[in-house]
Amino acid sequence: IADGGSGTGHKDNKTHQGREKADRATRDQVLDQRTEAIIDHMVRKELISELQGVISTGKEANVYAAPLYTYDDEAGTQTGTHYRAAKIYKTSILSFVDRERYITGEHRFRGGGHKGNNRKMVKKWAEKEFRNLQRLNRAGLACPYPIQLKANVLLMEFLGDNEGHAYPRLRDVELEGVDDADIAQQWRSLYIQLLGLVQRLYQVCRLVHADLSEYNILYHERVLYIIDVSQSVGHDHPQTFDFLRMDLHNVGAFFRRKGVDTLRDRTVFEFVTA
Ligand code: ATP
Ligand code: MN
The missing domain is CATH 1.10.510.10 (Transferase(Phosphotransferase) domain 1)
Structure with missing residues (x-):
């Protein structure tokens, strides 16, 4: 989606540039406005610099490589790129209704009753994944480290090389x-x-x-x-x-x-x- 790697110099410029690319990425994948706002916020907080190419488009979520560029502000040059992965759960799908059975009967999410409210339902799924990743990490299992969760956007450690290529399945x-x-x-x-x-x-x-x-x-x-x-x-x-x-x-x-x-x-x- 974005070509990546072209970030230069000044802070404001960087943010602006990141914003532009995030715009492009979100437009192409038809993400809703609230999701765009979350990405925008993550860019401003410098958790990521942009959403780059989509790694995977699934039924329930898309996964993007999300680079964070580091800069030498004095020299005005980019010094490096650190990749993260953003899993964005789709907010407008019916298949989540099916998945209700996974949640039903579990203490942590009992009594939710989110049928008929996709956005809330999707948020629960993202939250569940985030918490489960935390559990796996605490147990020392090899898995992505969960970095941040905001509604339907889960930011996590990127499992791949420094060029943004994910490890193979x-x-x-x-x-x-x-x-x-x-x-x-x-x-x-x-x-x-x-x-x-x-x-x-x-x-x-x-x-x-x-x-x-x-x-x-x-x-x-x-x-x-x-x-x-x-x-x-x-x-x-x-x-x-x-x-x-x-x-x-x-x-x-x-x-x-x-x-x-x-x-x-x-x-x-x-x-x-x-
Ligand atoms: P699908 O519906 O296709 O199964 P999904 O919604 O189940 O997708 P995941 O299985 O979590 O989503 O991720 C989809 C793909 O994205 C993975 O197969 C993997 O290639 C890539 N991926 C997911 N998380 C990461 C990560 N942290 N680092 C690198 N690649 C990742
Ligand atoms: Mn999968």
Whole structure:
């Protein structure tokens, strides 16, 4: 959306420039005025300098790379770029109604009754993701660090390189190794790593992801990062075990396709919950 990297010099100029680019980004994605105002505020607070290219356009949210440029004010030059990720939940969609079941039955959000009010509903989702990310971080799990939440805009750590390229989803990873046996061994150890993550998620964070798959895991240098935890549920949810079985099933199927001799569902379930 924005070309990025062209920021120069003076503070006012920088803010103005950021604003212009944010305008362009929001216009292209048809974000509503309130969302634009939130982005605008984040630019003014220098949490981000602009919304750059969209990383992902999903049903419920778009994710943008959001660079923060640093400047040498005296020299009037840009000294660096630090990327963040902005997940912007769409405020005008019906699919959130479906998701109500994830919230119903959970203490933290009981009694909300947000049906029929999209904006409030969406805000709850963003809030849920923010809080879940906090829980994951506190438990030391690899995931984006949540930076700020304002209504439907969640600003978080960018999982990617310094040029604004996000780490690949596990789905898209092609492992490199000295030979096939080496690659097979790497897939096997990623499988074990993931089971450990799910166990810690369950036992330390007391959460079940509830949408775990190779699409919601990012990979970089042998580390798996858990993302997309807006629908994750606590132990008090009546369907916790159903969601956990589904998660483990998806994960098992993926690693089997990669040639891993996966453990039996029952064994894995017991490992996670024991
Ligand atoms: P979808 O509906 O497509 O699943 P979503 O609404 O579930 O999207 P996420 O899964 O959280 O949103 O994010 C979508 C994509 O954006 C991810 O697959 C990932 O590629 C990218 N992404 C999300 N968060 C980050 C992050 N913190 N750093 C880098 N990339 C990210
Ligand atoms: Mn996702």
